[in-house]
Amino acid sequence: MEQVEEDADFKALSRQFKSTAMELITLLEQKQKTAGRTKILLETVPVHKLADIFVASFEISFEEQLAMLDSVDVKVRLSKATELVERHLQSIRVAEKITQKVEGQLSKTQKEYLLRQQMRAIKEELGDNDDEDDDVAALERKMQDAGMPPNIWKHAQRELRRLKKMQPQQPGYNSSRVYLELLADLPWETTSEEVELDLKAAKDRLDSDHYGLVKVKQRIIEYLAVRKLKPDGKSPVLCFVGPPGVGKTSLASSIAAALGRKFIRISLGGVKDEADIRGHRRTYIGSMPGRLIDGLKKVGVCNPVMLLDEIDKTGSDIRGDPASALLEVLDPEQNKTFSDQYPNVGVVYQIFEMLVISEKLGRLGNGSKQFDQTSIFGTVIFVATANRAQPIPPPLLDRMEVIELPGYTSEEKLRIAMRHLIPRVLSQHGLNSDFLQFPEAMVKLVIEQYTREAGVRNLERNLAALARAAAVTVAEQEHNHPLNKNIHPITSSLLESRVAEGGAEVEMEVLPMGSNNHDLSNVFRIMSPLIVDEEMLEKVLGPSKYDNKEAEERVVTPGVTVGLVWTAFGGEVQFVEATATTGKGDLHLTGQLGDVIKESAQIALTWVRARATELNLVTKQESNLLEGRDVHIHFPAGAVPKDGPSAGVTLVTSLVSLFSRRRVRADTAMTGEMTLRGLVLPVGGIKDKVLAAHRYGLKRVILPERNMKDLVEVPSAVLGSLEILFAKRMEDVLEHAFEGGCPLKHHSRL
Numbered sequence: 175m176e177q178v179e180e181d182a183d184f185k186a187l188s189r190q191f192k193s194t195a196m197e198l199i200t201l202l203e204q205k206q207k208t209a210g211r212t213k214i215l216l217e218t219v220p221v222h223k224l225a226d227i228f229v230a231s232f233e234i235s236f237e238e239q240l241a242m243l244d245s246v247d248v249k250v251r252l253s254k255a256t257e258l259v260e261r262h263l264q265s266i267r268v269a270e271k272i273t274q275k276v277e278g279q280l281s282k283t284q285k286e287y288l289l290r291q292q293m294r295a296i297k298e299e300l301g302d303n304d305d306e307d308d309d310v311a312a313l314e315r316k317m318q319d320a321g322m323p324p325n326i327w328k329h330a331q332r333e334l335r336r337l338k339k340m341q342p343q344q345p346g347y348n349s350s351r352v353y354l355e356l357l358a359d360l361p362w363e364t365t366s367e368e369v370e371l372d373l374k375a376a377k378d379r380l381d382s383d384h385y386g387l388v389k390v391k392q393r394i395i396e397y398l399a400v401r402k403l404k405p406d407g408k409s410p411v412l413c414f415v416g417p418p419g420v421g422k423t424s425l426a427s428s429i430a431a432a433l434g435r436k437f438i439r440i441s442l443g444g445v446k447d448e449a450d451i452r453g454h455r456r457t458y459i460g461s462m463p464g465r466l467i468d469g470l471k472k473v474g475v476c477n478p479v480m481l482l483d484e485i486d487k488t489g490s491d492i493r494g495d496p497a498s499a500l501l502e503v504l505d506p507e508q509n510k511t512f513s514d515q516y517p518n519v520g521v522v523y524q525i526f527e528m529l530v531i532s533e534k535l536g537r538l539g540n541g542s543k544q545f546d547q548t549s550i551f552g553t554v555i556f557v558a559t560a561n562r563a564q565p566i567p568p569p570l571l572d573r574m575e576v577i578e579l580p581g582y583t584s585e586e587k588l589r590i591a592m593r594h595l596i597p598r599v600l601s602q603h604g605l606n607s608d609f610l611q612f613p614e615a616m617v618k619l620v621i622e623q624y625t626r627e628a629g630v631r632n633l634e635r636n637l638a639a640l641a642r643a644a645a646v647t648v649a650e651q652e653h654n655h656p657l658n659k660n661i662h663p664i665t666s667s668l669l670e671s672r673v674a675e676g677g678a679e680v681e682m683e684v685l686p687m688g689s690n691n692h693d694l695s696n697v698f699r700i701m702s703p704l705i706v707d708e709e710m711l712e713k714v715l716g717p718s719k720y721d722n723k724e725a726e727e728r729v730v731t732p733g734v735t736v737g738l739v740w741t742a743f744g745g746e747v748q749f750v751e752a753t754a755t756t757g758k759g760d761l762h763l764t765g766q767l768g769d770v771i772k773e774s775a776q777i778a779l780t781w782v783r784a785r786a787t788e789l790n791l792v793t794k795q796e797s798n799l800l801e802g803r804d805v806h807i808h809f810p811a812g813a814v815p816k817d818g819p820s821a822g823v824t825l826v827t828s829l830v831s832l833f834s835r836r837r838v839r840a841d842t843a844m845t846g847e848m849t850l851r852g853l854v855l856p857v858g859g860i861k862d863k864v865l866a867a868h869r870y871g872l873k874r875v876i877l878p879e880r881n882m883k884d885l886v887e888v889p890s891a892v893l894g895s896l897e898i899l900f901a902k903r904m905e906d907v908l909e910h911a912f913e914g915g916c917p918l919k920h921h922s923r924l
């Protein structure tokens with residue numbers, strides 16, 4: 175051993191071990207005072223023993239312990255021990271660094287918290303609360319005034335306590351605040367007082383607001399009568415179905431007016447996300463209440479008439495099915511199961527659910543009236559609108575009572591324009607009949623040549639354009655002839671041209687301004703009003719857009735047929751064009767067609783091919799007109815998607831016309847589904863389709879025989895001007911469609 179001690183290597187190793195061990199001890203000393211004794215050991219104990227003592231005190235792996243025992247050579251042992259001590263030292267240093275860092279951070283937030291608390295205390299002492307505190311206090315006051323039901327109030331208070339403990343910079347502060355703001359803003363107990371319902375007054379109001387619509391108005395009166403007799407009864411949800419601009423929205427607002435309630439329209443068009451109806455869970459970032467709750471907040475009362483507009487336009491995708499959420503709102507039975515899914519009232523995250531739950535609690539909670547008042551959805555009156563009933567999911571449709579509003583005839587449109595639209599348009603533009611007059615003949619021209627719609631929205635727009643032009647003229651006069659006490663006759667450039675042509679002379683007198691009322695009718699007096707004439711129509715609305723010659727012009731070649739389709743805009747005339755080219759007998763279809771219509775085309779071609787001989791399509795010169803030919807069928811307008819089975823008969827007629835080289839009658843439109851055997855099946859939307867044919871100025875309409883019953887709904891004035899022809903089989907359609915009858919040699923009844 176002594177020899178080894180003299181060894182230079184051993185000396186160097188010992189020195190290194192001692193210095194590392196000393197470092198470790200010093201480090202430990204800073205942490206625990208007991209390390210002092212170990213330092214003495216370092217001075218007294220021989221170095222090789224020291225190595226063993228140190229290593230024995232570390233937590234090292236079994237393999238490392240074995241390796242230590244294995245090293246008989248003192249130098250090797252010492253070097254291994256040095257390595258272990260060094261490792262231990264390093265690990266302590268790293269751990270220390272991390273602790274220091276964490277401690278630094280902790281103390282920073284703690285310090286900030288303490289400082290804030292102190293600042294708050296100082297401010298309180300000085301009576302100098304900061305804005306944030308003011309805001310929270312204001313929110314609390316607002317919440318107290320909101321009149322929340324007790325269970326909601328409890329929930330809101332808990333949330334408020336949480337908010338008060340938070341720092342404004344803290345995550346979650348904002349969302350909590352927005353949530354409470356919403357709770358405070360909701361009209362928990364604000365109601366519009368339901369007026370004592372006067373059925374006579376309601377009827378008068380409906381009549382004065384809407385022309386025609388006798389059946390619809392009658393149904394609304396029945397609805398109101400039931401409400402009057404049983405206000406808390408479960409009245410059905412009315413759903414007005416019809417093309418745009420036929421008065422669905424305005425009827426709903428008339429119901430609200432009759433009940434003395436506020437009216438709010440919730441647009442559901444394009445809603446695909448269930449959360450749009452139900453609201454998001456609050457755990458979502460950027461969570462918001464659903465549209466219904468938002469609507470209630472906007473309208474500011476808890477019992478409005480809520481119009482669920484375009485309920486047929488909601489779709490479903492991966493984000494859920496809004497229709498099912500709506501179903502739960504509209505059906506009280508479903509409401510119950512709905513709230514049962516969330517029995518834990520204490521952890522209500524969705525406001526919408528909360529309201530439903532509050533309603534449920536209200537019913538359970540000693541059944542008192544006071545609770546019932548808070549059941550918001552129990553008191554909202556829902557009315558829905560849709561362009562078509564078909565896309566509405568059947569369960570939802572089942573909960574509503576569908577009231578159909580057909581399109582208007584030209585005559586009805588004229589009456590609506592004269593009685594309702596023109597007075598409204600004039601007053602909207604600060605005019606009256608002293609300034610501008612619309613002769614019936616001109617309105618008729620606007621209806622026939624500038625609009626082709628089932629409703630009256632475009633008509634109103636065109637009348638407004640005319641009123642605008644007149645308003646510009648009047649306003650220009652005001653500019654050119656500033657108001658003074660003298661009376662100046664004024665004429666406009668538009669009017670001058672009319673004067674030159676011998677039109678009615680228009681003169682306006684400028685009267686002194688007696689008050690601040692800027693309504694032109696009070697400022698000017700007009701000698702003779704401006705009367706809308708054809709020239710003005712052309713000048714303001716441009717050349718006429720539609721005429722009744724369209725069908726005549728388009729059905730000039732064999733292969734073109736006039737069909738009738740049913741779209742979201744009501745009935746429409748749909749031309750079908752067929753042509754043939756040399757080929758292999760393929761069928762090409764264009765015009766954005768759906769699967770059903772494509773199949774109808776396939777059926778049509780098969781039917782015509784199967785009857786080529788009877789249809790005279792096989793001649794002596796060309797054995798079969800259909801052979802060696804590709805057929806192309808096109809449905810203009812190419813950009814509008816089309817589908818449905820009702821083009822069946824039109825397709826066959828087109829093909830027969832094409833191959834027999836005979837033109838179909840341009841004054842005849844048709845609709846109907848056809849089976850492969852040639853039977854004509856009934857189709858939907860007859861009323862709208864017949865109205866469309868009338869609008870286009872067609873004279874004859876071919877309909878499936880089984881649709882005869884649907885004609886009851888068509889106004890008699892329209893029926894009177896059309897020849898309605900019924901078809902049981904395809905041969906009947908062909909018989910009616912061609913001048914001189916069906917090109918079939920003999921009617922084959924297969």
Ligand SMILES: Nc1ncnc2c1ncn2[C@@H]1O[C@H](COP(=O)(O)OP(=O)(O)OP(=O)(O)O)[C@@H](O)[C@H]1O
Nearest residue numbers: 383384385417418419420421422423424590594630
């Ligand atoms: N029978 C009618 N009598 C008087 N005015 C009418 C009648 N039908 C429609 N109108 C008027 O036509 C305009 C359009 O009606 P409204 O907005 O109610 O249409 P809508 O059917 O709800 O259309 P959309 O489906 O596009 O919402 C309104 O100004 C309305 O007053």
